[in-house]
Amino acid sequence: MEVENYLKEIPEFKTERLKLRKLSFSDLEDVFAFCSNPNVARPMTWEVNSSKDVTKEFLSMVITGYEKGESAEWAIERNVTGKVIGVAAFIDWSNKHKCVELGYFLSEDYWGRGIATEALRPLVHYGFGTLNLNRIEGRVDTDNIGSQKVMKKLGMKYEGTLRKNEFIKGEYRDTEVYSILKSEY
Structure with missing residues (x-):
């Protein structure tokens, strides 16, 4: 199955x-709570959500993307409370190369608890199993130790550092690249 065909049916895990x-729009309060945290936004390409309107615009973009078959974002919801505590996504996929990049952001209240790894594992499994991907990668700021650990826990290998490859929030940043191949999974 090609990723673009999969986007028409975002499965639940x-x-x-x-x-x-x-x-969904009903997630506005929960998503705003962590997207308005400067510590969550710091390593991301997007700015701190200064108002709920900014978060609503993000949700609108994602929901419209679902309708067009262009979005691959999942709410990370706690089973016990039903509260959304993060977002996981497939970013920059290539059908030709059978490759996708994993992305995520998580409420600071849940950092260091294995939540990100637990959320991303089913996406890796889905990518290699259902989508028949050859490669899944993750890109991480060099100073984001927590996300580096997540990539390693997923079985990804460090491939190298892209030096000053992104201009984010007024500065050029280095990015570490991690990946796992289907043959390694």
């Missing part, structure tokens, strides 16, 4: 502690 599902 359940893990021990989490449910991954499509984002």
Whole structure:
């Protein structure tokens, strides 16, 4: 199955502690709570959400993308509370090369608890199993130790550092690249 065909049907995933599902406008309060945190936004390409209107624009973009078959974002929801605590996504996929990049951001309240790894595992499994991808990669700021650990826990290997490859929030940043191949999974 090609990724673009998969985008027409975003599946839900359940893990021990989490449910991954499509984002909806009813998630506004939860998403704003972590997207308005400067620590969450710091390594991201987007700015701190200064108002709920900014978060609503993000949700609108994602939901419209679902309708067009162009969005691959999942809400990371806690099973126990039903609260959305993060977002996971497939970014920059290539049908020709059978490759996708994983992305995520998570409420600071849940950092260091294995939540990101737990949320991304079913996406890796789905990518290699259902989508028949050859490669899944992750890109991480060199100073984002927590995300580097997540990539390693997913079985990804460090490939190298792209030096000053992105201009984010007024500065050029280095990016570490991690990947896992289907043959390694």
